[in-house]
Amino acid sequence: MRADVGVARPAAKPLKTLFRLRTFARPHARSLLTMLACAALGQAFMIVAPLLTQRLIDGPVGHGTTDGLVLLAGLALLASVGVMVSDYAGRRAHATGSIGVETALRTALYAHLQRLPLAFHERWQSGQLLSRATSDLRAVGSFLAFGSVFIVLQAGTFLGVSTILMTIHWQLGLLVTAGMLPVMALTYGLSRAYIPLSRQLQDDVGDLTSLVEESVLGFRTVRAFGRHRFLNQRFEDAARTVRTTGLAQGRVIAWSWPAIEAVPGILMAAVLLGGAYAVAGGSMTIGELVAFIGLLTFAIWPLDSLGWLLGEAQQAATAAQRVYEILDAEVTVVDRPGARTIESPVGRLRFEGVGFRYPAEDSPVLHDVDLEVRQGETLALVGASGSGKSTLTLLVNRLYDVTEGRITLDGVDIRDVTLESLRTHVSAAFEDPTLFSASVRENVTLGRPGATDEEVADALRIAQAEFVHDLPWGLDTRIGEKGLSLSGGQRQRLALARAVVGRPRVLVLDDPLSALDVQTEALVEQALRTVLAGTTALLVVHRPSTVALADRVALVDDGTVVAVGTHEELLATEPTYRDLLDTGLQGVSQ
Template identity: 55%
Template structure:
């Protein structure tokens, strides 16, 4: 089903307030930005010297027939031309130095923010929306900082200076030119708001399209196996057509702006020629003055014509700042409290859930309600329950992927919210059912949580997870396994994820059904090796297979968000009908435990 972008375009938000978000990131490069603006300003002003020189030449040497008198003016024009070229070089050098570094800093800040934002945030946002903000929106801001913003300021100042010179040259004609800018300004401001809203819609739709492309590429095997390439393409095409429609509307608005800004100077130039000729005829203006006036207005043409384009670029940059600001302003609901210091945590550690409750944002009812569970140091507890009972949610609370909404989770008596996240996630290791691997080498994937691990530690983790197959890969541990590890089978990916979790011998080990993709033979080998690991750590294991349950010292039954029974497997099988019923739903379990 097609969905709208998560946030509608805030058309009522001011462009200036959006662009002011850039101030903290621009501050370190303030000197370079000042140099960029100053060099662009001086280069623009250098252009104004040529019309003034032309006026002097026409009324002086040309009128008097003094050819020798032309030489100083030609030399002066050459000096200003060389100065303009040099200033152009300085502007480009300073512009690239400042805008590219600012883009880098802003992108770093955004990426760091995405890493710090809680899982609940990423649950709500599509990856395509995040990707478009981190790429295309960043480029839009860089172009505005390096070019659009500079020339918007420079051209406005140039317009003011030229208009002042026009008034000084012949004030009636200069005043007429000034009055013609009033309707131009009114039209520009009116269409500017419309263009802002349309730009935001285009940027959001690009994010939706990027999401579709990413999902179809990652799920290409599923799409092909189900023969649904046509359906996926139709879904993509609908969004592509909508994006094209939005872009065409944006182009039409921009074309109207350009039409107005192109038409205005032509009418004004005609007015200058008619009015100037009459003034020359009456002697109120010299021929040189008219030529200089026209030349000055010609210099004014580019600033006038560029206003529409630069205002459009400013609107796009403002929309980009708003879109990026939505991420930078998103609350860090899972974060370290100020002044938090590391606490002493034993290995293995005691893990306790004390009256824990949890409700997903926007949900009507809690997923967990009043959960109490105590895991002694070195104990392994298997967590069993029907699908949707809250098992995965409960395991996510240990490492603070989510924060409890009631009660607390403690490690060695310390609330996990009172432990720095860096420490908590070094003493708590998690292996998820869906094994996620990254586009890096096998060794880098294994040591992601413990970069200082030695070869012996890595080999031991591979042995425990029965993942020695990596040595048969083309370059062994140095083999790059590809995006999402799709070059490996599901069981291989799961074994590598398990090896990554046990590598650091954590104080608390959380395993969310980590053996679901393994065949029976490999599973028995992994379980045999896991026993030695579980003996030295406190482990909470989500179990669906009988053999996994038998790894545990005790079993906890989770029903509708509550722990309803805790005991050994034999005790629960004999005393808890709900536990027997749950096992009886799987013929394999029933046969194994009868």
């Protein structure tokens, strides 16, 4: 196995990665800034209350008069209305911003996943992708729209309040400002211990999600083999790993959080003591001390919450790193510069010195493949298991790109044709048919969205899939996830209908009839002949009867094509072919 698969670049440091997310926040800057401004305004209105209290104590209360009381009460009322209005506007802006950022991120991630090559999807556990596309994305989105804004707000509030405190009594004000230092030191220590554990926990949860997904999708096999205890054990082990990491994370929080939270309490005690001395010494009025203590709570809240917000930032940073590991994964199968569309190819397919190595592997699975599939010809690929037949079919519509040589369609290297155009003309159906939780019609027209009703009906007839008309809502019946509500043979027939709808120029079929009973297979083959007559087709053959559909046969052995000819020619000249027939391909009509 090679380590340099080249599908995902190692992500940068978590906090740096978090900063990269600004591109997603930028389009929502207006909402986010409105939210920040409203929150700042709300804080400012709240700070008015202790300042008014000071005026009240040192004014009317201290002098025993009612002068200015109405004005002070009016200002207090105005301030509370201000708090209410800014809170309302801030929350509205927050909702718009946070939903917008999260949607933009989710859409970008999904679109990128769709563009990533097969190599990426084969290497990544789907649970890891799922947890990144759900919980990580949530953490990142909510931090961008909430945490990041509040870090700015709380830092601003702390600085603003500290400045006011210094104007009231500069020595005590300085003491409060200095309280920031131990909080920052403790937060730094927390982040060094917390970030790796946070990353570990998110990875562990991804593994757990994969296990759940596997057991849900493979539940029939699990039940059939009575292996639920084994799977339970695997799940318990993975859950224990999550628990161990979670506990380690909890221990880090347990020592750091109380220490961070102790700082404001110590500050309050120091201010009370220092304030009492200051009032006794005459450097502070009672009203100023009351206002100072009232304002101190506004400085303490940012100190208190900064630890929590930075924890959120760290969590979001590791989540962002995990999301960027996908977003940074390279889309390797792309349109070349100057790639062109082909309108109506005649369908001449040539493999010229083709070699192929799977991205994670050291040695090639295909080498020196030279093969021509003539216009309108059906060519069967026959070979022992693992000889490379399926791999060869994956190259034709560029699910993988060749690593040696080239494949041409009508003499044009398929890498010089746009992917969209190539995949319009080259259709494929594989042994394991994937259907989607959508209507029958949507499943059939997946590769040809503009297909007419006649084309769909034609495809269903060819694939002997007319059973769909008996479904409760006919073509509009929704079939379950992966088509689980249908039998294996029914799913294969629908996948075949999808491949032949609109009569593509080139058809690649990798044993698409394997789940059919003998009778249905014969009917499908009979109908397929009419399609194959006008189409260039590459057919991976595992059953003798399918060879009968082909004009010629290519014998694949150990990653290369060793002989090409009609069935009769190969029978006469190739002992390997004869051996293969003896072991499984008997009964070919001659």
